[in-house]
Amino acid sequence: MKTSEIFRNRTxxxxxxxxxxxxxxxxxxxxxxxxxxxxxxDFISVTxxxxxxxxxxxxxxxxxxxxxxxxxxxxxxxPGINIxxxxxxxxxxxxxxxxxxxxxxxxxxxxxxxPPAGRFTHADQLISFIRERYDFNILAACYPEGxxxxxxxxxxxxxxxxxxxxxxxxxxxxxxxxxxYFYTFRxxxxxxxxxxxxxxxxxxxxxxxxxxxxxxxxxxxMPKKFMKMIDRYxxxxxxxxxxxxxxxxxQIVDLISQGVDGxxxxxxxxxxxxxxxxxxxxxxxxx
Numbered sequence: 001m002k003t004s005e006i007f008r009n010r011t012x013x014x015x016x017x018x019x020x021x022x023x024x025x026x027x028x029x030x031x032x033x034x035x036x037x038x039x040x041x042d043f044i045s046v047t048x049x050x051x052x053x054x055x056x057x058x059x060x061x062x063x064x065x066x067x068x069x070x071x072x073x074x075x076x077x078x079p080g081i082n083i084x085x086x087x088x089x090x091x092x093x094x095x096x097x098x099x100x101x102x103x104x105x106x107x108x109x110x111x112x113x114x115p116p117a118g119r120f121t122h123a124d125q126l127i128s129f130i131r132e133r134y135d136f137n138i139l140a141a142c143y144p145e146g147x148x149x150x151x152x153x154x155x156x157x158x159x160x161x162x163x164x165x166x167x168x169x170x171x172x173x174x175x176x177x178x179x180x181y182f183y184t185f186r187x188x189x190x191x192x193x194x195x196x197x198x199x200x201x202x203x204x205x206x207x208x209x210x211x212x213x214x215x216x217x218x219x220x221x222m223p224k225k226f227m228k229m230i231d232r233y234x235x236x237x238x239x240x241x242x243x244x245x246x247x248x249x250x251q252i253v254d255l256i257s258q259g260v261d262g263x264x265x266x267x268x269x270x271x272x273x274x275x276x277x278x279x280x281x282x283x284x285x286x287x
């Protein structure tokens with residue numbers, strides 16, 4: 001099933017997981033899946049293998065198992081910056097052979113030490129490449145606060161429009177902590193004629209390391225309400241976890257009340273957190 005079809009019938013709820021590190025026990029990810037599948041998400045997306053480049057085997061295997069063993073639609077992430085056209089075809093053929101119907105096409109993170117491997121220096125180029133050759137459902141990323149590398153919000157919306165015109169059929173946002181950014185972004189996409197379902201990406205912040213990483217990599221704005229929560233509980237890990245879950249639930253309840261197309265939960269491979277949030281909001285999701 002192509003996940004873009006879900007939005008015709010209901011508000012979507014999906015999860016994101018990541019493959020285990022090469023040094024980790026690979027069985028751990030299946031314990032994560034055991035804990036998530038009972039929550040009956042509409043789909044589960046699997047990020048690209050650690051290390052980037054052509055390290056896609058775990059991503060494909062896990063995404064295939066999500067679909068073929070657990071019976072849940074899956075989305076395989078595919079960043080293009082470090083692969084050539086020939087490598088892209090090889091990966092796409094493996095994804096197709098695994099029965100996966102959905103791909104999240106990304107540019108990927110640029111490393112100052114590694115030049116781009118081919119022509120996929122922007123996500124829309126990879127999206128066009130896939131659309132011209134395959135019948136995958138293609139998802140794309142978007143940024144309510146603007147991509148950190150964009151010169152301004154207008155350029156960012158124009159870049160997103162190119163993704164839509166190249167063949168993307170649904171969008172998932174980068175994480176955000178202030179819903180007003182999402183609502184403003186949604187208005188801008190509508191004005192730009194980008195008429196695709198937009199899932200709001202929500203990451204429950206449950207430890208201080210996550211916060212530091214968000215600031216460093218994502219440039220996410222931190223509202224006063226959020227910072228007060230951090231200041232109060234940063235030295236109490238259990239309280240911070242519960243406060244982070246409560247903050248995410250509050251975001252999701254507000255988004256659902258405002259007619260969001262879907263919620264995409266960045267689970268950080270933590271079924272406990274996902275279950276707490278699911279139990280708090282599942283009755284609110286319009287069927």
